[in-house]
């Protein structure tokens with residue numbers, strides 16, 4: 001067809017008709033899903049209505065299976081234009097096991113399609129922004145490098161979309177920070193429909209988002225009427241052009257409508273005045289585009305009616321098909337939490353050779369692993385060495401504990417680098433890089449400051465495999481300094497808090513107590529295809545008793561394997577981290593009283609070695625769990641419950657726990673000692689158990 005003039009001068013008529021059809025298809029899918037919901041045949045719906053013209057117009061400048069996409073739940077029209085089929089959308093609506101986005105695990109319109117490069121989306125609003133930035137930086141890193149399993153294009157872009165409400169989330173701003181510093185090819189779409197559920201935009205932010213972001217010098221900001229097809233296409237072309245050129249990120253602020261309620265659980269008549277709703281309908285983008293196409297002579301009103309009827313029928317037929325598709329089975333709810341590698345149990349490493357501190361051993365292992373795998377990148381606060389100018393004259397920083405010292409010097413800035421002081425930024429970017437096939441190894445400087453990253457750890461990284469039904473994974477080795485007994489550490493340099501993380505399905509947790517185990521577990525961590533939280537206990541980093549010779553390169557310690565660090569027949573003490581040494585000292589004292597304690601160092605907490613604990617308790621008949629974390633809700637409760645359940649018949653005494661008092665660690669050593677568990681606490685508890 002020839003190009004048409006009037007409002008859409010540069011675009012061939014067949015493209016205009018195809019896009020109008022897709023926009024109608026999107027609306028028809030919303031309407032059908034709302035019907036299914038009313039009929040009780042689907043359980044939730046959140047519509048793309050009002051955002052359709054924007055979506056189809058932008059998609060014209062995007063390349064499925066080439067660019068990368070982090071869409072919002074209102075991006076139905078956009079993902080249809082990228083190649084998601086109506087049938088797939090309906091499979092998600094009815095919760096089918098065949099839904100390629102999540103196999104019936106996620107709410108509808110949480111898009112995901114590895115073939116098209118649509119990354120599985122979670123529900124927390126705004127949390128997609130940092131992974132999107134990580135994805136873009138992975139693309140830049142991988143382009144031109146020959147990395148196994150990591151494809152990239154020099155002119156690819158990453159699209160990320162959110163509502164105006166979600167721009168209030170800090171993660172959005174953290175992502176802009178890095179997108180701008182690194183001049184990454186990210187296209188942000190802010191689809192501003194004026195409301196975040198019931199909250200009008202004036203209560204959301206002090207100015208329109210396009211004004212608020214004006215201070216980022218590297219960000220190109222464009223505003224566009226999201227109901228104006230030609231304007232959206234032009235904005236998309238300009239945004240994609242800039243991103244592909246390498247000039248930096250773009251933010252499109254598009255005004256759109258929300259003719260339907262926020263979701264099937266909402267009724268907007270409760271908070272929007274009738275006149276407001278009527279005005280919304282008068283600006284409906286589908287009617288606008290139809291009128292425009294009619295006046296341009298591209299599509300008559302009759303033809304538009306026919307086309308709408310056609311897509312309506314198509315959607316009805318696809319819905320019927322989807323209703324007949326397989327549902328997930330109950331037992332499948334446990335699949336795709338992890339993909340555990342099968343690692344052989346290694347032989348004991350030789351005990352001779354120069355011994356390394358635990359911290360030195362970690363540094364050596366990171367260097368060894370980075371040398372062997374270009375996909376590994378180490379980053380975090382202060383983990384780099386120094387500026388290029390200073391590097392020749394200084395030793396280099398390498399983290400506040402020196403565990404990454406020399407890695408930037410050895411491997412360059414692209415492999416080991418500082419991030420902004422923002423923990424969500426650190427972990428979120430790792431998620432995006434991991435999705436692309438890199439092996440990011442972010443560092444959290446102190447566990448006490450991990451909390452801003454919690455959403456990225458728990459909602460993004462840990463859920464990635466499960467929520468996408470195995471289509472995506474987030475293999476990240478998140479190293480984190482934890483623990484107390486450091487004298488003067490006070491509240492915010494002394495926490496353990498491992499139980500908060502073992503409570504997260506999909507997250508692996510390692511907590512080594514000595515150099516040899518740290519090396520073996522760190523090597524194993526990089527063999528996993530899922531996120532690992534790797535605790536490095538600050539007190540242990542330089543302890544003589546935690547030193548070991550560097551184990552040989554094939555010493556890879558599988559997760560879930562406890563070590564019996566002292567055999568004994570009278571009581572089993574289950575422990576990990578800095579408590580291992582305290583328990584060993586306690587066991588030595590107990591032996592003088594004739595009590596032989598067996599000490600098990602769990603080494604990893606997710607998974608943890610239930611068999612080893614059960615086998616030991618079977619022999620000793622008594623179990624004490626000792627950990628540094630506070631007692632209430634500590635991981636010891638989990639172990640005690642397991643032993644009570646599984647070893648009840650073997651027990652001669654109740655299961656007892658030793659942990660920190662349910663308070664914080666104080667700065668004064670008197671306060672620190674009063675709250676953290678000691679060797680004497682372990683002795684007293686073990687003695688008590690053997691008196692039964």
Ligand SMILES: Cc1ncc(C[n+]2csc(CCOP(=O)(O)OP(=O)(O)O)c2C)c(N)n1
Pocket residue numbers: 074123124125162163164165166167193195196197262
């Ligand atoms: C972190 C988080 N907080 C709250 C919610 C609940 N919630 C879902 S959508 C939404 C409003 C989002 O508004 P906006 O970003 O403007 O997108 P829109 O729905 O208007 O397209 C809220 C509060 C959520 N999903 N995630």
Ligand SMILES: [Mg+2]
Pocket residue numbers: 163164165191192193194195196197
């Ligand atoms: Mg909104």
